[in-house]
Amino acid sequence: MKIPATKYPVERFTLDNGLRVVLTPDRSAPVVGVAVVYDVGIRSEPEGRTGFAHLFEHLMFQGSENLEKLAHFRHVQGAGGSFNGSTHLDYTDYFEVLPAGALERALFLEADRMRGPRLTEENLRNQVDVVKEEIRVNVLNRPYGGFPWLKLPPVMFETFPNAHDGYGSFTDLESATVEDAQEFFGKYYASGNATLAVAGDFDVATATRLIEAHFGDVPARPKPELPDFAEPGLSAERRESYVDRLAPLPAIAAGYRVPDPIADFSAYLPYVVLAEVLTDGDASRLVERLVQRDRIVTSVGGYIGFMGDEYQVRNPTALLLQAHMPPGGDADKVLRVVDEELDRLATGGLAPGELSRTQARMATHLLRDTDAVLGRALPMAVLELQRGRPELLNELPRLVGEVTEAQIVAAAASLRPESRATVEVVPGANQ
Amino acid sequence: MSVKTLPDLVPDSKIKLPKQAERTLSSGLTVIAIRRPAVPLVELRLRVPFGRAPLARATLLSQALFTGTATMSSIDIAAELQAVGGGLSAGLDPDRLLITGNSLAAGLDRMLEILAAVLTDPAYPADEVGTERDRLVDHIQVAQSQPAHLARTALLKRMYGKHPYAVQTPEPEQVRGVRPGQLRTLHAERVRPEGSVLVLVGDINVEKAIDAAEKALGDWIGSGRDGAVPPTPALEPGPLLLVDRPASVQSSLRMALPAVPRTDPDHAALQLANMVFGGYFSSRWVENIREDKGYTYGPHTAIEHFVAGSSLVVAAEVATEVTGPALLETLYELGRIASLPPGEEELEQARRYALGTLRLGMSTQAGLAGLASIYASFGLRLDYLTEHSAALAAATREQVAEAAARYLAPSRAVSVVLGDAEKVEGQLSALTSVERGAA
Numbered sequence: 001m002k003i004p005a006t007k008y009p010v011e012r013f014t015l016d017n018g019l020r021v022v023l024t025p026d027r028s029a030p031v032v033g034v035a036v037v038y039d040v041g042i043r044s045e046p047e048g049r050t051g052f053a054h055l056f057e058h059l060m061f062q063g064s065e066n067l068e069k070l071a072h073f074r075h076v077q078g079a080g081g082s083f084n085g086s087t088h089l090d091y092t093d094y095f096e097v098l099p100a101g102a103l104e105r106a107l108f109l110e111a112d113r114m115r116g117p118r119l120t121e122e123n124l125r126n127q128v129d130v131v132k133e134e135i136r137v138n139v140l141n142r143p144y145g146g147f148p149w150l151k152l153p154p155v156m157f158e159t160f161p162n163a164h165d166g167y168g169s170f171t172d173l174e175s176a177t178v179e180d181a182q183e184f185f186g187k188y189y190a191s192g193n194a195t196l197a198v199a200g201d202f203d204v205a206t207a208t209r210l211i212e213a214h215f216g217d218v219p220a221r222p223k224p225e226l227p228d229f230a231e232p233g234l235s236a237e238r239r240e241s242y243v244d245r246l247a248p249l250p251a252i253a254a255g256y257r258v259p260d261p262i263a264d265f266s267a268y269l270p271y272v273v274l275a276e277v278l279t280d281g282d283a284s285r286l287v288e289r290l291v292q293r294d295r296i297v298t299s300v301g302g303y304i305g306f307m308g309d310e311y312q313v314r315n316p317t318a319l320l321l322q323a324h325m326p327p328g329g330d331a332d333k334v335l336r337v338v339d340e341e342l343d344r345l346a347t348g349g350l351a352p353g354e355l356s357r358t359q360a361r362m363a364t365h366l367l368r369d370t371d372a373v374l375g376r377a378l379p380m381a382v383l384e385l386q387r388g389r390p391e392l393l394n395e396l397p398r399l400v401g402e403v404t405e406a407q408i409v410a411a412a413a414s415l416r417p418e419s420r421a422t423v424e425v426v427p428g429a430n431q
Numbered sequence: 432m433s434v435k436t437l438p439d440l441v442p443d444s445k446i447k448l449p450k451q452a453e454r455t456l457s458s459g460l461t462v463i464a465i466r467r468p469a470v471p472l473v474e475l476r477l478r479v480p481f482g483r484a485p486l487a488r489a490t491l492l493s494q495a496l497f498t499g500t501a502t503m504s505s506i507d508i509a510a511e512l513q514a515v516g517g518g519l520s521a522g523l524d525p526d527r528l529l530i531t532g533n534s535l536a537a538g539l540d541r542m543l544e545i546l547a548a549v550l551t552d553p554a555y556p557a558d559e560v561g562t563e564r565d566r567l568v569d570h571i572q573v574a575q576s577q578p579a580h581l582a583r584t585a586l587l588k589r590m591y592g593k594h595p596y597a598v599q600t601p602e603p604e605q606v607r608g609v610r611p612g613q614l615r616t617l618h619a620e621r622v623r624p625e626g627s628v629l630v631l632v633g634d635i636n637v638e639k640a641i642d643a644a645e646k647a648l649g650d651w652i653g654s655g656r657d658g659a660v661p662p663t664p665a666l667e668p669g670p671l672l673l674v675d676r677p678a679s680v681q682s683s684l685r686m687a688l689p690a691v692p693r694t695d696p697d698h699a700a701l702q703l704a705n706m707v708f709g710g711y712f713s714s715r716w717v718e719n720i721r722e723d724k725g726y727t728y729g730p731h732t733a734i735e736h737f738v739a740g741s742s743l744v745v746a747a748e749v750a751t752e753v754t755g756p757a758l759l760e761t762l763y764e765l766g767r768i769a770s771l772p773p774g775e776e777e778l779e780q781a782r783r784y785a786l787g788t789l790r791l792g793m794s795t796q797a798g799l800a801g802l803a804s805i806y807a808s809f810g811l812r813l814d815y816l817t818e819h820s821a822a823l824a825a826a827t828r829e830q831v832a833e834a835a836a837r838y839l840a841p842s843r844a845v846s847v848v849l850g851d852a853e854k855v856e857g858q859l860s861a862l863t864s865v866e867r868g869a870a
Binding site: 065102358 | 536
């Protein structure tokens with residue numbers, strides 16, 4: 001089946017203060033999405049301040065130059081919109097989706113906090129408490145919390161930026177100061193270190209004028225140098241396990257380093273497709289073998305990037321496989337079978353139709369995501385930030401479709417046990 | 432620092448419904464097709480009445496629906512769907528079996544053919560059913576280690592007593608006993624077109640899409656066994672039910688309050704009252720217990736509609752040491768909304784949020800498909816969006832206050848806390864009577 005494409009228009013320009021802007025109009029629904037992305041994430045937070053990038057994201061909602069605490073939320077929601085933000089390894093995003101008539105309001109709100117959030121002791125203490133509850137609900141009070149995104153990096157990586165816990169330790173969070181926050185903002189939240197993307201129902205000329213009016217007077221500050229977080233890959237297999245006192249059943253995750261997603265995109269993309277060949281649906285290699293035939297796992301998934309953001313992550317990153325096992329499950333056996341299947345793929349190639357059907361399904365997923373205004377604004381903002389290529393979003397279904405069998409085979413052949421990092425969950429519940 | 436003022440909103444245009452068509456086939460299946468051509472895809476939702484179906488069998492049926500037909504294995508089904516960029520999956524709620532899927536728009540005919548084969552000619556092969564049964568047992572075991580699931584389970588029992596909605600997840604032992612033959616029987620009795628609704632949304636010609644569905648599903652015939660669920664009983668307030676989860680670092684606070692169906696004249700006013708209380712981030716309750724006190728991360732409330740009744744559920748995960756104080760603030764905010772009329776400005780803010788959310792919800796193919804399918808379960812159509820918008824716009828402060836007094840009074844709540852009982856029982860007992868219970 002021919003893989004279709006989207007043709008969302010892309011307009012780009014840069015303000016005098018360095019803010020890069022992407023406009024992608026589409027008038028099929030009377031809504032707009034606004035995304036501002038800053039080029040700082042978990043990997044940039046200082047030692048002794050684990051979790052700070054995420055804590056700072058919370059502080060960006062606590063009021064700004066012209067806005068009291070709570071005002072941001074009320075103004076977005078009182079316009080009929082929704083907001084959120086999220087902290088990734090390499091970037092932090094802030095976004096709103098609103099009825100089209102609220103575009104200027106969203107631009108005003110984002111520009112106001114780009115000029116500067118209100119960093120107060122009271123707000124900081126309040127949000128440290130909120131973040132601790134977030135960590136409790138997502139990690140400490142549930143089974144498999146932080147598995148594998150917080151558990152595998154320390155096994156796989158050596159350096160602090162790549163290996164540390166991005167949610168942060170309670171000690172580090174509690175040690176954070178208003179001065180830390182001011183310094184972090186000053187260093188990383190410069191307009192020249194950010195991108196703004198607007199998607200949806202608007203007129204380009206009007207939006208351009210509004211963006212200039214609201215963001216034009218954000219003072220320019222020096223942009224930090226882009227750090228290089230590269231570190232050598234593994235030369236021998238690494239394996240660790242931990243007891244999860246809430247987990248009733250065993251689980252395992254393995255990570256393999258992959259080529260640089262940005263500098264070497266054409267070498268990287270086959271790994272994205274390989275992850276789907278291995279794990280997308282009942283007809284994929286590992287689901288068929290591990291779940292259906294051998295019945296040694298109850299579920300298996302594969303993806304790239306610890307946060308599943310394969311087109312929005314920088315080097316170094318990894319292809320991850322994770323599996324949940326039945327009672328008494330044997331992690332060694334699961335890994336052996338994964339190796340067998342990778343060998344079979346590397347030596348025997350793909351079955352007729354196997355690659356094209358995987359590519360067709362990937363196209364559906366990609367296209368489906370772009371139907372939402374934020375599904376265009378957010379990735380385009382990040383693609384502009386990291387690659388200067390927001391239009392890549394339109395091209396992905398085709399590029400995925402152009403990956404060849406030979407590339408998949410070569411990618412599978414490179415996933416060797418000796419370059420693998422593995423973490424196993426030992427069930428501690430009902431013991 | 433120059434003072435800047437908040438820009439005004441440009442007023443919303445009138446809600447514009449997408450092009451749509453509907454046909455009820457001779458089998459009793461209703462097909463609704465909606466055009467949104469923004470991306471070259473099609474979304475599919477099929478809801479089949481499944482009320483009062485035996486829970487363990489129905490749950491396993493939903494997990495095993497795509498395990499094979501007379502001519503296709505589970506792998507064939509998945510591969511054939513993938514070839515058109517497609518995928519189908521099934522789930523269950525207390526009223527319906529729900530099939531969800533999507534594919535490239537050009538793959539609609541093929542996706543419908545495969546769906547038809549699964550509906551009319553299912554095999555439930557013993558091996559595959561065995562695999563799915565074991566997986567389901569494991570999934571339930573994992574669910575039973577999740578605080579949110581345990582709290583929900585306890586709340587449903589407390590809300591519904593002997594009503595069929597009281598238990599919505601089967602026990603592992605019940606699932607272990609289900610045989611493939613029982614799935615075939617249940618499928619024959621209940622997976623029937625009569626009363627079912629198929630929704631197709633996407634880059635389609637609506638008439639042709641309905642023709643395609645009629646052609647593909649022409650052999651799916653027969654009426655299902657009556658699955659009408661009796662009306663839900665009124666909530667019976669009583670002592671707070673405390674379920675022990677030793678060493679829990681948070682407590683899961685849940686409260687259920689009465690609510691009304693979407694078609695009730697009080698619905699819009701109740702929705703707005705709920706918004707002002709706790710139904711969105713900029714509500715009193717969230718601003719209080721999160722942004723002021725830091726007790727919790729994601730507190731939320733929602734009106735839940737089932738075919739046999741509606742309810743309003745309040746949910747928060749709070750730190751163990753502030754479980755009592757969090758309940759105190761929750762009771763205070765419920766008491767305040769039930770006793771005093773909302774402010775003009777906070778009501779307008781909630782109203783604009785409710786109206787905006789309707790627009791955002793219909794701005795994607797998947798959103799439209801979900802709305803159309805859910806509404807159809809309750810005998811409504813997409814034009815409900817227009818009616819409901821008008822009702823939200825018209826609800827007066829007095830009506831909202833009246834709805835709040837009637838439905839949000841804390842004296843009417845059924846309350847459950849799941850947490851470390853030793854640490855929280857004293858805190859809770861200071862505020863209300865508490866009884867210990869099992870999950």
